[in-house]
Amino acid sequence: MDVTFLLQLLINGIVVGSIYALVATGFVIIYKATSALNLAQGEFLMVGAYICLNLLSKHQIPFWQAILITFAFSALLGAIIERLILRPLIGSHLISVIMVTLGLSSILKALIQLAYGTDTIPFPEVFPSEPVQIGPIPVSQGYLYAIGCVTILVVLLTTFFKYSKTGVAMRATASSQQVALSMGISVKKMFAISWAIAAIVSAMGGILLGTIRGGIDMSLSFMGLKVLPVVILGGLDSILGAIVGGLIIGILENFSGGYIDPLVGGGAKEVAPYIALILILMFKPYGLFGKKKIERV
Amino acid sequence: MRCGDFKTSYAADMSIFETRTARIMLAIFLCILFTLPFYTPGYVLDIINRIGIAIIGAIGLNILTGFTGQISLGNAAFMAIGAFSSGYLGTKLNLPFYLCIPLAGLITASFGMFVGIPSLRIKGLYLAMATLAAHFIVEFIIVKWESVTGGVAGLTIPTPKLGSFAIDSDARLFVLIFVIAILAVLFAKNLFRTKVGKAFVAIRDQAISAEVMGVNILKYKLLSFGISSFYVGVAGALIAYQAKIISPETFPVTVAIDYLGMIIIGGLGSILGSIYGAVFITLLPELLRMITTSLSGSFPELVNKLAAMKELIFGMLVIVFLIFEPNGMAARWHNIKNYWKLYPFSH
Numbered sequence: 001m002d003v004t005f006l007l008q009l010l011i012n013g014i015v016v017g018s019i020y021a022l023v024a025t026g027f028v029i030i031y032k033a034t035s036a037l038n039l040a041q042g043e044f045l046m047v048g049a050y051i052c053l054n055l056l057s058k059h060q061i062p063f064w065q066a067i068l069i070t071f072a073f074s075a076l077l078g079a080i081i082e083r084l085i086l087r088p089l090i091g092s093h094l095i096s097v098i099m100v101t102l103g104l105s106s107i108l109k110a111l112i113q114l115a116y117g118t119d120t121i122p123f124p125e126v127f128p129s130e131p132v133q134i135g136p137i138p139v140s141q142g143y144l145y146a147i148g149c150v151t152i153l154v155v156l157l158t159t160f161f162k163y164s165k166t167g168v169a170m171r172a173t174a175s176s177q178q179v180a181l182s183m184g185i186s187v188k189k190m191f192a193i194s195w196a197i198a199a200i201v202s203a204m205g206g207i208l209l210g211t212i213r214g215g216i217d218m219s220l221s222f223m224g225l226k227v228l229p230v231v232i233l234g235g236l237d238s239i240l241g242a243i244v245g246g247l248i249i250g251i252l253e254n255f256s257g258g259y260i261d262p263l264v265g266g267g268a269k270e271v272a273p274y275i276a277l278i279l280i281l282m283f284k285p286y287g288l289f290g291k292k293k294i295e296r297v
Numbered sequence: 298m299r300c301g302d303f304k305t306s307y308a309a310d311m312s313i314f315e316t317r318t319a320r321i322m323l324a325i326f327l328c329i330l331f332t333l334p335f336y337t338p339g340y341v342l343d344i345i346n347r348i349g350i351a352i353i354g355a356i357g358l359n360i361l362t363g364f365t366g367q368i369s370l371g372n373a374a375f376m377a378i379g380a381f382s383s384g385y386l387g388t389k390l391n392l393p394f395y396l397c398i399p400l401a402g403l404i405t406a407s408f409g410m411f412v413g414i415p416s417l418r419i420k421g422l423y424l425a426m427a428t429l430a431a432h433f434i435v436e437f438i439i440v441k442w443e444s445v446t447g448g449v450a451g452l453t454i455p456t457p458k459l460g461s462f463a464i465d466s467d468a469r470l471f472v473l474i475f476v477i478a479i480l481a482v483l484f485a486k487n488l489f490r491t492k493v494g495k496a497f498v499a500i501r502d503q504a505i506s507a508e509v510m511g512v513n514i515l516k517y518k519l520l521s522f523g524i525s526s527f528y529v530g531v532a533g534a535l536i537a538y539q540a541k542i543i544s545p546e547t548f549p550v551t552v553a554i555d556y557l558g559m560i561i562i563g564g565l566g567s568i569l570g571s572i573y574g575a576v577f578i579t580l581l582p583e584l585l586r587m588i589t590t591s592l593s594g595s596f597p598e599l600v601n602k603l604a605a606m607k608e609l610i611f612g613m614l615v616i617v618f619l620i621f622e623p624n625g626m627a628a629r630w631h632n633i634k635n636y637w638k639l640y641p642f643s644h
Contacts, residue, residue: 037422037425085616085620088620089619089620092619092623093623094368094421094422095362095366095368095561095565096561096619096623098368098422098425099557099558099561099615099619100615100616100619100620102554102557102558102612102615103558103611103612103613103614103615103616103619104612104616105612106554106608106609106611106612106615107608107609107612107613107616109605109608110605110606110607110608110609110612111605111609113602113604113605113608114602114605114606114609225429225550228426228429228430229430232423232426264441265441267437267440267441268437270433270437271433271434271436271437274429274430274433274434275430275434277426277427277430278415278427278430278431278434281415281419281423281426281427282415282418285418285419285423
């Protein structure tokens, strides 16, 4: 077996996986805090990428400032969506919550399509394109920056949840809403904040994908569905699980793309995560790190 | 004058039509419906045919999701299985269409029951994810299994023939589709007057209580998956006959979302609601097309944005209905009717 090829696949897998991890983290934060399943996570990612693109190419804003503005916008978007759409549905049946996020994803997709069309738009080059030699294989610098960004964001999030007052309040809300309420925590505010954070991390994923791929289009929204195997593997209510699961699914996807696709003539890369999802649901439905509290039927 | 619902027997309580007027209205409606092909242009008839197919599919999904409470995002895949199995039976085995359609339904039903097995262990959002995964796996298999499905190129469906009588025009297809659709509505309406249908509703409302009352959860959940998939498979087979060429791209995941939207907007757990939703969601893009073509003089760029507009309005409708009328158009219609029935002496 070709070791260079294997390493190349591994690195691709880690990079894609780290983006999955980001989006999955957003998904898990929403699920933990509000027990809502956000199937519009991929659209958050797409919206973030388009906003950043707009800031970079139309308004010529430096990359780091553009990221911050995108974050602010995403946070606002997330909070508004929570207030207007999700809050009236608190306590309603699960299918309503699933369907409302599907409706939301239609709306966001349609708005992006109305504003930017369906063609792929080139993403301005922000990281130097010259590859770096790591051992025997050349790695594009964008990949390294992407992994770096994801690591920084994850560390920031962990610190936020561990030490900041809001973060602790969010964890309290996740573990018991009633107790949190009686401690004077505004649960509604925590819901809004978790949607805002989820939108921010997804937007970061979108920006990184844009820089890696060099162009963005509507297909970015499919990332939202890719995230489902990740969260099932990691456990629906575990942020650590989302990160580990993201990396595993990213690597799995690239390996099946590299080794199985030539045998079956393509397509295995796309379907492998979903086969994994079914297998995990059958054998370990609470995932790697999830709470073993699944409602049995 | 009627001033309330007074029923004196169980038979009256269980009857499908409460009054004679309702029966007469239905008869008139059916007469109008079946004379439509005589004076309707082909293009409109094509839309009506699509509505008929959507009605069958939406009732199928509603049996599973609305009545039994099992969320399925794999609807498009079931539909694809129905379409491709009917296509395979028709092209490769040369079976006539009146065998192809029920067989396609049965094949889809058995597959649906297979996908339904995890529903015995998992529920709610896990089931939604499992069925979504099933969608992508089925899509992959359809693309790869070229000897049966024709792969990416798909299948060309032969014209259905009854002896020497070819069902080749929209009008003839209309009769086929609506006969099946009416049978589907009747069967579903009656299903929920029987023990089986009541067991479905009991499972949806309170699975544990249902089990205590002696409902075999395993049996009835699988049965619900089976019946629902049969409907969806038949709808898929009819789509194949209507479209004449089917490929894996005919059944993207958005189809499943459209159908979920139909039963949400129409009314979860309501046969009439499935019909309203199917009519409404199928007409939506056509209405938009009419509006945009009439406005294209002043806003020429509108025509290109049709698909996006449809998505936008669809999403908004789903959200608005979920927030303001979670029981859908059927409930709204019921309320309006009841209000006027006793007007001005309601309450």
